[in-house]
Each structure stands twice: as C-alpha cells, then as structure tokens.
Amino acid sequence: MGRLFGTDGVRGVANADLTAELALGLSVAAAHVLAEAGTFEGHRPTAVVGRDPRASGEFLEAAVVAGLASAGVDVLRVGVLPTPAVAYLTGALGADIGVMLSASHNAMPDNGVKFFARGGHKLADELEDRIETVYEQHRTGEPWARPTGAGVGRVTDYAEGFDRYVAHLIGVLPNRLDGLKVVLDEAHGAAARVSPEAFARAGAEVITIGAEPDGLNINDGCGSTHLALLRAAVVEHGADLGIAHDGDADRCLAVDGAGEEVDGDQILAVLALAMREAGQLRGDTVVGTVMSNLGFKIAMEREGIQLVQTAVGDRYVLESMKAEGYALGGEQSGHVIVLDHATTGDGTLTGLMLAARVAATGRSLAELAGVMERLPQVLVNVPDVDKSRVHTSQEVSAAVTEAERELGATGRVLLRPSGTEPLVRVMVEAADIEQARAVAGRLADVVKSALG
Known part of the structure; x- marks a missing residue:
C-alpha cells in the first residue's frame, strides 16, 4: 500500500x-x-x-x-x-x-x-x-x-463551537476595525458564516461574495485561487481591502483598495512589522519557505528582521516555528501561522489581523504592503525527467551556476523535484520579468536534456 x-x-x-x-x-x-x-x-x-x-x-x-x-x-x-x-x-x-x-x-x-x-x-x-x-x-x-x-x-x-471560535478570534485582535469597509470572498466554503460574523463583530462594514455554499460550488471560480471576482468587488464598492479564503479557510490572500493582489509574502511582511512593534515577534524572526519571494527577504533584511526558510509546506514552517519558538511564519500561498493564537494556518485570523493593522495605522493596505517589492517570479514545470538526479547532474549544476552569475544579487534560481510527480520545478526570480522568463526557459531546456 x-x-x-x-x-x-x-x-x-x-x-x-x-x-x-x-x-x-x-x-x-x-x-x-x-x-x-x-x-x-x-x-x-x-x-x-x-x-x-x-x-x-x-x-x-x-x-x-x-x-x-x-x-x-x-x-x-x-x-x-x-x-x-x-x-x-x-x-x-x-x-x-x-x-x-x-x-x-x-x-x-x-x-x-x-x-x-x-x-x-x-x-x-x-x-x-x-x-x-x-x-x-x-x-x-x-x-x-x-x-x-x-x-x-x-x-x-x-x-456552541461557532460562537466560541468567533469569540476567540475577536479576543486576540489588537484593535477594532471600525471605519473599515471590507469585501470577503468565502469561496463558498467553511468560513461562509464565521468570517463575516467575526469581521462584523470587530466593527467592519462587511460585503460578502462566495458566501452561499450549496455543497457543490466550493472553490468554483472564487476564493483565494480565483481573485478576479474579489478584485472587481473591492473596486465596485470602494472598499478599503478585500480578503479571500480557500475552501477550509486555513489560508488568506488579500486585495488592496485599487484591486491589486497582496500575497502571503506581503501579508507576512506587514504582520511581521506590526508584531515587532508590539514586542510579539520573538527573535525578530519570521519563518517562510524556499519559495518566498526574494523581495520579501530583501525587505526583511532592510527592516532588521531575520527570515528563516524551510521546505515548501506549512507543516515544515510550523515545525521550525515550534522548534525555535518563533511567533510568525507562513507561505506565499497565504498559509499564515500566528503561533500565539493558532496551531495551524488560520485565514480568518490572518485577515482580521491585516485589517486591524490598516485600521490602527490609518494607512492603506497598498502603502503597508509596499514595504516589500515583489520581484518577478517565473515557474516552469519540466515533466517526464529523472527528478532524483536534479541535484547531482553536473550539466544542470553548471547551468544553475551560470544563471546565478547572470542574475547577481537581485535574482535567484531554485530547482525543486516534485514530491508526487516525475517532474522538476524550475523557479527563477529577477528584477526584470523578461530576464526571468529567458533564464527559466534556458534552465528548463537543460533539465530536459540532461535528465530526460
């Protein structure tokens, strides 16, 4: 088996x-x-x-x-x-x-x-x-x-579980959300009742989409994997921000007042600064994964915050946090763990804390998220190759070294074998999207030739 x-x-x-x-x-x-x-x-x-x-x-x-x-x-x-x-x-x-x-x-x-x-x-x-x-x-x-x-x-x-959980969420917020207008996309999922109730009790004006689950429409063109509806709704209603969950609401992505996406790395950056200001960011450290955008790492270094990176997967982030006693960690996909208040990624809690930071500072989400600049990131999947040799092939290693030399300090290369499929994922970040695409394409060709 x-x-x-x-x-x-x-x-x-x-x-x-x-x-x-x-x-x-x-x-x-x-x-x-x-x-x-x-x-x-x-x-x-x-x-x-x-x-x-x-x-x-x-x-x-x-x-x-x-x-x-x-x-x-x-x-x-x-x-x-x-x-x-x-x-x-x-x-x-x-x-x-x-x-x-x-x-x-x-x-x-x-x-x-x-x-x-x-x-x-x-x-x-x-x-x-x-x-x-x-x-x-x-x-x-x-x-x-x-x-x-x-x-x-x-x-x-x-x-009673519903009210007990909502009361927990409200109880850990640092401040209320009075004066904020928030659009919530619930992905027709598990938070369709919880999230609007929590935001409303915290004082926000709430507009919901994707909040009518019928058992068949979960994640169907909505939620954190499909942000188009949320972007449009935020702009249409003149909202301060939008929050999107996935089907079980363990992740959160956001949209600023102009309808622009704010991903998990940016959310982590905003929360890291807020928690450090409150004396809650233990070790002045945040935990991410090897897929965290280089722009996030650069921003954290500039702000005097250490970034610890783990393998991809929120369970690895959590393991590192528990082992070292860190308070905040997460993934680009929107899994954010605030360990003092949750044992796993909590999309509703993350959204509430993000909104609370906007309310407390009086700054827009776009301004807060601007603490980091997302470098263009290109991901190419190379199928039907011997993924076991990706880190031992001299040909692949030479190509990676050359790519890293070309990109310099403002770029990054990551080759990662899939955990479930016979493919290698080639990720390239660069200050220029065209350069990232060109380097990723060349590396993918080498991986296919050397490992195919």
Missing part, C-alpha cells in the same frame, strides 16, 4: 479514492493508535469532528463519527467550520482527537481527512505511519477490539 497521508492529511476523489470505508477505518485506526500511545490513559476519550460544506462531507462525516464512536470515543460534532476552528476547539475543549473533513482549495469532487492530536496540533509523521499500518492490518483481516454496552462512544452536536 502506498502512503495514504500526504503533507496535509489523506485526500482524494470522494467515493472513489476516499471512500466511506476508508474514512471509517482510518478513524478507528487513529483511535487505537492514540490509545496505544497513552493519549487516552485514565479517561474516556473525546473527539471534535468538523467539515467543510462539500456534499461528500456529509457521508464522510457520518463514517468518521461512526468509526470513532465504535472505538469508544465520544464525539462532539461541530458541523461546518474552518479547519483552524476544529484545531482551536480540539485544544480549547481538551479533546484527544480533532478530525477535519476537507480538501482545502481543491475542486468539489475531492475531499480529505485531517487528524489533529490533543492541543489541536497536526499528527507527527510517525503517528500517521502507525495509523496506516494499523488500518492495513485490520483491513486485511485482523479483527478490531470493540467495546460494547456503555463502552461505545456517544455522539453530541456541539453548536
């Missing part, structure tokens, strides 16, 4: 790759593995289960709840809420497991299962591996140990 868990849980086409049987089996296996690890020792275990609005989430939620209850775990079913809300409630309620059913920014036919450990933290790789092993053992015939009678789990709807 290939590894089921990817960088963000188990995902696939619902009812094809991700079936009810798989969701149920993984939930039972998770309960058994966490019991073996001593997580439940001395008390009756509890789980928080939430989902995004996808139609498939309805039957998958039923399967997960059935699996957990059959393993003796009491379940608090919180319904449709963002991924970070499930993580927060898992910690706030002292639950032993959190489960979120979502495929984030993926199209509607996909879905996913993500587990959180006690405290609302993502499971360690070794626990995920153990869950897969136990699941496979029982799938192929080894019977489960099943509680009976009063030993089975009880299932309760926890409607």
Whole structure:
C-alpha cells in the first residue's frame, strides 16, 4: 500500500479514492493508535469532528463519527467550520482527537481527512505511519477490539463551537476595525458564516461574495485561487481591502483598495512589522519557505528582521516555528501561522489581523504592503525527467551556476523535484520579468536534456 497521508492529511476523489470505508477505518485506526500511545490513559476519550460544506462531507462525516464512536470515543460534532476552528476547539475543549473533513482549495469532487492530536496540533509523521499500518492490518483481516454496552462512544452536536471560535478570534485582535469597509470572498466554503460574523463583530462594514455554499460550488471560480471576482468587488464598492479564503479557510490572500493582489509574502511582511512593534515577534524572526519571494527577504533584511526558510509546506514552517519558538511564519500561498493564537494556518485570523493593522495605522493596505517589492517570479514545470538526479547532474549544476552569475544579487534560481510527480520545478526570480522568463526557459531546456 502506498502512503495514504500526504503533507496535509489523506485526500482524494470522494467515493472513489476516499471512500466511506476508508474514512471509517482510518478513524478507528487513529483511535487505537492514540490509545496505544497513552493519549487516552485514565479517561474516556473525546473527539471534535468538523467539515467543510462539500456534499461528500456529509457521508464522510457520518463514517468518521461512526468509526470513532465504535472505538469508544465520544464525539462532539461541530458541523461546518474552518479547519483552524476544529484545531482551536480540539485544544480549547481538551479533546484527544480533532478530525477535519476537507480538501482545502481543491475542486468539489475531492475531499480529505485531517487528524489533529490533543492541543489541536497536526499528527507527527510517525503517528500517521502507525495509523496506516494499523488500518492495513485490520483491513486485511485482523479483527478490531470493540467495546460494547456503555463502552461505545456517544455522539453530541456541539453548536456552541461557532460562537466560541468567533469569540476567540475577536479576543486576540489588537484593535477594532471600525471605519473599515471590507469585501470577503468565502469561496463558498467553511468560513461562509464565521468570517463575516467575526469581521462584523470587530466593527467592519462587511460585503460578502462566495458566501452561499450549496455543497457543490466550493472553490468554483472564487476564493483565494480565483481573485478576479474579489478584485472587481473591492473596486465596485470602494472598499478599503478585500480578503479571500480557500475552501477550509486555513489560508488568506488579500486585495488592496485599487484591486491589486497582496500575497502571503506581503501579508507576512506587514504582520511581521506590526508584531515587532508590539514586542510579539520573538527573535525578530519570521519563518517562510524556499519559495518566498526574494523581495520579501530583501525587505526583511532592510527592516532588521531575520527570515528563516524551510521546505515548501506549512507543516515544515510550523515545525521550525515550534522548534525555535518563533511567533510568525507562513507561505506565499497565504498559509499564515500566528503561533500565539493558532496551531495551524488560520485565514480568518490572518485577515482580521491585516485589517486591524490598516485600521490602527490609518494607512492603506497598498502603502503597508509596499514595504516589500515583489520581484518577478517565473515557474516552469519540466515533466517526464529523472527528478532524483536534479541535484547531482553536473550539466544542470553548471547551468544553475551560470544563471546565478547572470542574475547577481537581485535574482535567484531554485530547482525543486516534485514530491508526487516525475517532474522538476524550475523557479527563477529577477528584477526584470523578461530576464526571468529567458533564464527559466534556458534552465528548463537543460533539465530536459540532461535528465530526460
């Protein structure tokens, strides 16, 4: 069996790759593995289960709840809420497991299962591996140990989760948003109720788009992967800014008053300066990934803030933050983690904090985001090559060295093998977009010739 868990849980086409049987089996296996690890020792275990609005989430939620209850775990079913809300409630309620059913920014036919450990933290790789092993053992015939009678789990709807999470968001804001007009694109996803409620309670005038989920329209031409509607709405309504979430609202991108995109790097730059000013940016350090724009790094160096870069993926950003005690990190895609207030990327919290900075300073989002200049970035995928040799090929290495010499201090080259496909990603940044395209094209040709 290939590894089921990817960088963000188990995902696939619902009812094809991700079936009810798989969701149920993984939930039972998770309960058994966490019991073996001593997580439940001395008390009756509890789980928080939430989902995004996808139609498939309805039957998958039923399967997960059935699996957990059959393993003796009491379940608090919180319904449709963002991924970070499930993580927060898992910690706030002292639950032993959190489960979120979502495929984030993926199209509607996909879905996913993500587990959180006690405290609302993502499971360690070794626990995920153990869950897969136990699941496979029982799938192929080894019977489960099943509680009976009063030993089975009880299932309760926890409607209070909505208000408790919104109150948490409002409670950590440094200031109110009175006087701001904000457009929110909810991607017809999990934050369709939460985000408008939080912004309104914080004092903003709120206009919503993409906030009518019907189970089938999640991420459909809207949200953080499709910003055109938000850009147009911000300009049409004369709003101060716009905020876009993805389907499970663990990421946030923004649009300034002129309709221009403000990406994750720019959001991190704005928040880093705000947190340093408040004495909250521990070590005067922010964590990004190797895909962070060079303009972000240059801006942070100019402002006296260190940038630590990790492999691509918010889990690697989080690992670095937890290991070194840093307070802020994230990705260009809009996953932003404020570790003092969240255990995972939280798009609603990020949007609120960004808006709070605009309100507190009286400066426009465009002016605040101007602290960094985004250098043009070109990404070329080179398919059907031996990606294992990308860092050992002398021909490729020589081409990279020549490209770096040409670009100098105002450019950058990154060659990265795909984690799931037989391709190499060639990324080039330069002060001039045409130069970036030309260098990326030449490097792609060399990668294809040398590794094809």
